[in-house]
Amino acid sequence: KISLFWFRRDLRLEDNTGLYYAYSQEKNVLPLFIFDREILDKLDDKKDARVEFIHSQILKLGESLKEFGSSILVKYGKPIEIYRELLGEYDIQNVYTNRDYEPYAKERDQAIKDLLKEKGIQFLDFKDQVIFEKEEIVNGSGEFYKVFTPYSKVWLEKFSKASIQLLNLDPKKNNFYQTSPLPVPALEEMGFEKSDIQIPPLEIDKPLIQKYDSQRNFPGIKGTSRLGIHLRFGTISVRKLALEASKLNDTFLNELIWREFYMMILHHNPQVTDQAFKPKYDHIPWRTDEGDFEKWCEGMTGYPIVDAGMRELNATGFMHNRVRMIVASFLTKHLLIDWRWGEAYFAKKLLDFELSSNNGGWQWAAGTGTDAQPYFRVFNPESQTEKFDKDLRYIKKWVPEFGKPDYPKPMVDHKFARERAIETYKTALNT
Ligand code: FAD
Numbered sequence: 156k157i158s159l160f161w162f163r164r165d166l167r168l169e170d171n172t173g174l175y176y177a178y179s180q181e182k183n184v185l186p187l188f189i190f191d192r193e194i195l196d197k198l199d200d201k202k203d204a205r206v207e208f209i210h211s212q213i214l215k216l217g218e219s220l221k222e223f224g225s226s227i228l229v230k231y232g233k234p235i236e237i238y239r240e241l242l243g244e245y246d247i248q249n250v251y252t253n254r255d256y257e258p259y260a261k262e263r264d265q266a267i268k269d270l271l272k273e274k275g276i277q278f279l280d281f282k283d284q285v286i287f288e289k290e291e292i293v294n295g296s297g298e299f300y301k302v303f304t305p306y307s308k309v310w311l312e313k314f315s316k317a318s319i320q321l322l323n324l325d326p327k328k329n330n331f332y333q334t335s336p337l338p339v340p341a342l343e344e345m346g347f348e349k350s351d352i353q354i355p356p357l358e359i360d361k362p363l364i365q366k367y368d369s370q371r372n373f374p375g376i377k378g379t380s381r382l383g384i385h386l387r388f389g390t391i392s393v394r395k396l397a398l399e400a401s402k403l404n405d406t407f408l409n410e411l412i413w414r415e416f417y418m419m420i421l422h423h424n425p426q427v428t429d430q431a432f433k434p435k436y437d438h439i440p441w442r443t444d445e446g447d448f449e450k451w452c453e454g455m456t457g458y459p460i461v462d463a464g465m466r467e468l469n470a471t472g473f474m475h476n477r478v479r480m481i482v483a484s485f486l487t488k489h490l491l492i493d494w495r496w497g498e499a500y501f502a503k504k505l506l507d508f509e510l511s512s513n514n515g516g517w518q519w520a521a522g523t524g525t526d527a528q529p530y531f532r533v534f535n536p537e538s539q540t541e542k543f544d545k546d547l548r549y550i551k552k553w554v555p556e557f558g559k560p561d562y563p564k565p566m567v568d569h570k571f572a573r574e575r576a577i578e579t580y581k582t583a584l585n586t
Contacts, residue, residue, distance in 0.1 A: 157183045157245055157332050161252040162227070163260070165283050165389035166212040168219055168324060172283040175322035177251035178330045185245075185332040186220060188213050190231040190345055193259070204352035204472055204506060205384070210342050212390060217336060225331035229339045238267050247276050253283035253389075256418050257510050258425040284389060285415045286314060286397055289422055299423045301525055306419075307412045314401070319394050352472045354506065355381035357390055364403045371406070374464075374475035375548030380407070381473065383507025386414065417515035420525060427514055429495065431523035438583040439523075441493035450566055451486050452500055454554070457565035458536045460544060461485045463553035470553075472506035477543050483520030484534040489572040491579060494521035522580070530580040533573045 158181035160174050168174065177184045195206065217227045230237045241247065250271060255264070268278040282288050292309050293299055300306035342348060363370075363380060370378030385391040393411065400408040421427060431437045450456050454465035464478035474482070479501075486497045498517040502508050518524025522532075544550055547557075556562045 156248045157185045158248045159187045159228075159241070159245075159250045160184050161250060162186060162188045162213075162216070163252065163255055164387065165253045166209065166216060167390055167392065168216065170321040170323060170392035170395055171253070171389070172322055173251045173253040173279070173281040175324065176279070176281060177249075178324050178328075181249060181251075182330055183248075183332040184225075184251075184330050185334075186216065186225070186227045187241075188216075188227055188229050189234050189237050190229070190340070192231065192233050193263070195345065195347075198503075200503065201346060202348050202350040204350040204354065205388075205508070206345075206347045207342060207350055208354050208384065208506075209388060210339075210347075212388065213339055217339060220331065221336060223326075223329050223331040224333045226334050226337040227339075228337050231340050231345050234263055235266050235270065238270055242270075242274060247271075247274075249277045249279060251279050251281070254280045254288065255284070256288070256422040258421075258428060261425075284393060285418055286310075286317075286319070286393060286411075287415060288419070292419065299419060300416075301420075302527065303413065303416050303525065306416050307409060310412050310415065311408075314397070319398060321392065321395055321398075352506070354384060355473070357382075357385050359391075359396060359399050361399070361403060364400060364407050367404045367407045372477050372543055373549075374467075374478050375544055375546070375552070379476065383473075383505075383509070387507050387509050413515075414509070414512055416525075417509075417511040420515060421511040427518065427524075428510065431521075432518050432525055433523055435584055436521070436523035438586055439491075439580060440583065442491045444490070444492065447490050447566065448486075448492055448496055450563075451482070451490065451492070451497075455563050455566075456485065457563040458485065458489075459547075459550045459554050459557045459562075460536050460540045463544075463550045466553040468501075468504050472504060474505070475549075477539075478549075479516060480520060481534055481536060481539050483517055485536060487517075487521040488533045488576040489567055489569070491576060494518060494523065530584070531577045533576055535569060535573075537569070 158177055160177040165171050165173070198206065213227060213229060220226050264280065271278050287310060290299070292306055292313065294305070360380060363378070367378065370376055382391060382396065386393060397408060397411050400411060424432065452465060454462035454469065456462055460478065461482050464474050464482045467478070468474040483497055486492050487494050494517040498513055501513050505513065515524060519526050522528060522530040540550070550557055554562065
């Protein structure tokens, strides 16, 4: 008999909760990864750097498991079908995994849990991708928080009391299933190719985190960690990072709380993936101007800070947080284009794409989300530039033709756009 540990967005051996428990409680643990066609078939860019990143991490996991005389079983297909096959191929004791809070993942896991239950196999899932999940941070009446600040206060209190232990595998007790290396399908066999995009390195840069407060808002310097993709795919343990952060910098820790806040919001409000968190805001008559949207996507709006951001995103799969806020505000307020269009574009391009944070960030910018900010606050791209890219370092890097005749004129006048946005929101919210 074997037990499976199913890797999903936790691609590491170190401090991996579900893996730790599988390894501590079972004999013959066989790690499993499924390249999920329900997800992969929807990606139209076959050079998707995230798929390549996952693939390279699976190869690395296979190498590390060799030291335990084991390997990783890698499948390509639809998870429920793969599980039906596995039930025929192996005599399975239990299945271990870490929880995922996205609507698709919850549905998928429930279906698999039901399938396994019919065969008397347990599906054991663990909290791993967050410090606090689901109903762990609630208000006095047991309800989830809709606003960040009180949530973060309770989060911090609880965190300071929790004695977090990192869970590492005991190499003396080898409970992995012993097998020679198992094959891993090549990227090409799954219809993907290598991309030209570089993945930010996996490192906790302590000096950078110490200076985070004073540097994080300036896109022209490397003032943020670029750990997003590693948190997304679990190549870093959030517990390890949060413990480090709590010794180094409160503002950085606060950003990790934002990440958990949005995951909690998505868990309790799965409808936000296509609806405004504040339902009234779905009355806004968005402009469906594909030409304008295209200019935004390509970084050809004539607003240099917006264009720099979009070009950085298109070239590297990353965009600085300050600029994410500016370009998202520009799309939703200046162009009055539906936040869902922008959200979908980011989802395709961001290496660190995280459904909950992306949705939260977009709804924040559009004013439709959890934030209590009034809708008439419209970012002014010029004053944002003045504050955060005064020496134009960032703009010059990404928009080299800025100031020359071939750079486009602003596609919309700021004052006009601001008034149009306020008027449109006001009318929609009063209906
Ligand atoms: P750092 O500043 O070094 O922060 C460390 C980590 O904290 C990040 O990697 C991230 O996991 C978390 N974090 C930081 N800021 C936030 C935040 N505001 N909300 C939630 N988590 C945060 N973040 C994503 O991880 N994925 C997304 O798809 C995403 N989309 C966004 C879309 C918009 C419109 C906006 C305004 C923000 C979005 N963010 C998203 C949040 C933030 O911009 C990124 O997390 C951050 O820029 C990633 O860079 P970093 O890893 O250097 O972050």
